[in-house]
Amino acid sequence: MSLKINVDDVSKVLASIQDLANKQVLVGIPASKAERQEGDDEPINNAQLGYIHEYGAPASNIPARPFLNPGIARTQESINNHLKKAAKAAMDGNSEKVDVELNATGLIAQAGARNEIASGNLAPLAPATIAARRRNGRTEDDPLVDTGQLRNSITYVIREKD
Template identity: 65%
Template sequence: MTMKITVDRVSQVLASIQELAGKQVLVGIPATKASRDNEDKSPLNNAQIGYIMENGSPIANIPARPSLIPGVEDQMESITAHLEKAAKAAMSGNAEKVDDELNATGLIAQAGVRNRITNGDFAPLAKSTLAARRKRGRTGVKPLIDTSQLRNAMTYVIRKKD
């Protein structure tokens, strides 16, 4: 049996695989989304608030209310499926499809985090926090959602690995 190569796409496939291997999808609050519309004059930015909410702050008596990692974990099955599609696209030399699948991965992870912020079962807010909200004219009692700035700052980026 003889084999005839009609199209040599090896270099295209290798380039596509190398490009995929050199990228990462990051979910969270990038520096470009960290600043806040500071109606409450908070000295903290969204990234700092997100870190405190994710890990808690014993010194400030703030319990951990994790949403980033659990939100991504909630979507892991779908994320994995898109990453597999990205790998298959790379193996066929389709760099455009690789980018499409990485973007789909980021959007799904971002939606998972935002959904966790909106619907998560978190430790209730302290009475003092609720009183401070009422003083500012806010009536919501849900943790992590006051102005929605933290939730809206949650996004994804695709960047080259360091």
């Protein structure tokens, strides 16, 4: 004679799936204030600087040097694998594993964007920019790498959907 035990985990599974469905992984450069107004006295922040470099600013002679979207795109296969694992964990009712996989997703996307800056596959700096860097004692010629603050400000968050 065999013993069979059935456990009703439906509510746990449904809660885990709902928890996953309500979360989103956001990757970028956070800022409390992203918009600038004409005549703003505050210095430009990393979020604003990141936007300018991602899309360019033709009026200021700044070419587009996209790093965020291409960096994430290069890691898409790995991101998808972790999102699949998160979905499987949700189907198993394992909310803790869901969180682990969402954090892995964010870290991979963050690293992809940071690595895109380090790759050197960006529009080169203008000779005037290189000369200005030399006058300021900087020797780095790679675009988007002067102090490293922009690259280091790229991060991720896991948030509840609005």
